[in-house]
Amino acid sequence: MQNTSSTEQIEQDVLAAMSRPSRCYLACIFLAGLVFLGGMALWSRQIALGMGVAGISHPVGWGVYITDFVFWVGIAHSGTLISAVLYIFRARFRTSFNRAAEAMTIFALMVAGLFPLIHLGRVWLAYFLFPYPNQRQLWVNFRSPLVWDVFAVSTYMLVSLVFFFVGLVPDLAIVARRRPGFIGKIYRLASLGWVGNSQQWRHYTKLYFFLAAFATPLVASVHSIVSWDFAVSIVPGWHTTIFAPYFVAGAILSGTAMVITLVIPMRRLLRLETYIPISHIESIAKILLLTSLIVGFAYVVEQGLAFYSGNLYEMEQFRFRALGDYRLLFWIMVSCNAILPLTLFVGRLRRNLAYLFILSLLVNVGMWLERFVIVVTSLARDFDPYAWGNYTPSFTEIGITAGSFGLFFLLFLLFIKILPVLSITELKER
Template identity: 95%
Template structure:
């Protein structure tokens, strides 16, 4: 009976998070909601007046919006990494995070998907970007990286959604059982009539494995394709072959940092210490360290390639990054992404949750800046020196970015009240 008791305990502990919201929680929801609404209002103003309200200009046609897009897509990655790749590699610590990480993936993708729209000059024609039969007999240009993006992000979104939902299915049944009344009915409906029969489990296990198998290459490919938005161009600083692995490593770095940022407070507030042991967080920290090293290697390779190539345009570009007008951002980026994570070689720091939390925040900042530096400095100093020019984000761009964080946290906060934040079924299985 001990087994059963602990199963009961797991259910209770995990579902305790879904109890009546505290005042603090409501305040957080309100704050996130207001940020989101503010961002939407600014976007509305931008649509009405024109892209001029943003700071982007000639030659820097992409700025904070694309930075945000790449940042959020990057955040999305570790969710899939933890739930799919670690599933295939049967890493046991995955259970502590996979639900939260998958939710994070989904929400980050939802936020990321907004930015290509926000940055469009004529967003009301965004449907032009999808191939659909029309009277003009005009399709989309499949040679354009932006169309690859449309496909990659939509695919990633749908696959993640299915994966998330499938993972959630048995847990929904548990919630439905424990929640009486109409709310429980809704959860029951969402289970589609899941009964946990051996027939269903048989196919379920296969499906979960197949989805993990399908999602695994996406971890590498989606951010590769995002990186090709840049690498396929001819802009010095963008046009490099190392961009795909460099971006994937960066994405996982920023994603793991975001997982740590979200999980450490969540574990504390929802009292899930028993289910998310420090050793598991340490394992995530090790992934962070590894990807940080890969990213640092990419930084070195990038600079090395530029100066070894003897290409005037590349050399000026990388000189400008390190010593030009945006040098402060560059060096903050190096500190946050390369230098500080090295402290994780020290085991004690790896297990110090407060330290990890602060570090993860800094890595988030560093990774956002990395995308900003790549996007902006490359455009600011390209081929024709007459057309050089700098870029300063406008309040609209900053407000919309804040709004995107508002949306992300709003969704995440709703998630922890609406769905079980840990996979109860998998915890029981363990």
């Protein structure tokens, strides 16, 4: 609802981010690329030498790789929450974050999707996970949560990609108009020849609404299904009905923290302060606080369920988590995810960007540790004391994990130079 001069200004400001990269940007790309390549080299070594180079063994057969998978799927969640759920609820602050959050969702899912393959060992047989007519006349076991996971994550990836692309179409046409030459032609082709006539807009808004409506249940269901990878088993500490909502809240907490981690530096480096006001970041901080409260509540309920159950194995598992060999990780997790975010009840801290940035990093650390604690401690101490054993990640596992962060940040850095980081069309409308 703005006149042309202000809409031109919006286009200029947002597209200025796509200008020639600075040395600092190139240094970041180089660093992220190097870490990613390091991770890839270690994965190649694991493929060549076998799973022995990873630290996973009996009794802890799921270690850092599964931790990473759950963590990255969780990171993906707030993208859908911000894009789809906030769109349906018409939250105005959404426009400051939706594009970056959607991109983050896709990159996080791309990274997450690698970990089941890395964990498989024989990665060349990964296609066995998908149902297809084959010479062996075998089908996948649809009663297994692991197959539900394949369907859930693939669906999430494809729907997120479509949603991201559809949101980009009008903006790609704007980039095409403002970029001369061959690069402009590529953007024009990617925009499908969008001209913004009434027929296109009429169907476009309908489509966007439908995609948001389709994606909204995924916010709840994808991480619920990931949680059932654990909860459907009988392992103490995993076999609990609160896992689905607990995982979903944790996913939104970690995803929101990652959005803050990415958006605060992006806002400053790309000079987008006008379009990402502090009041909008404060709204995201409130989501962080809310989900942190839910996660904190889940931590208490989880302990309560174990001790109220009177089940010896459950009680020992939760005693081990808080007081056993992994207690340091447990208490860092509780501090980062449930205690430190309580400071966001103070309005001044919600509006302090430096504080929010540091807090978001700590929540990311806490959420990664939460996945580690859930995955590893339960396997380290299940029913039979004779089979108990601790797990320490190997250098290969740590390197591949670091490589996954390298890949994620590399993709995000490339995104901010290739595509508009804010939805220009929605900003004009706002």
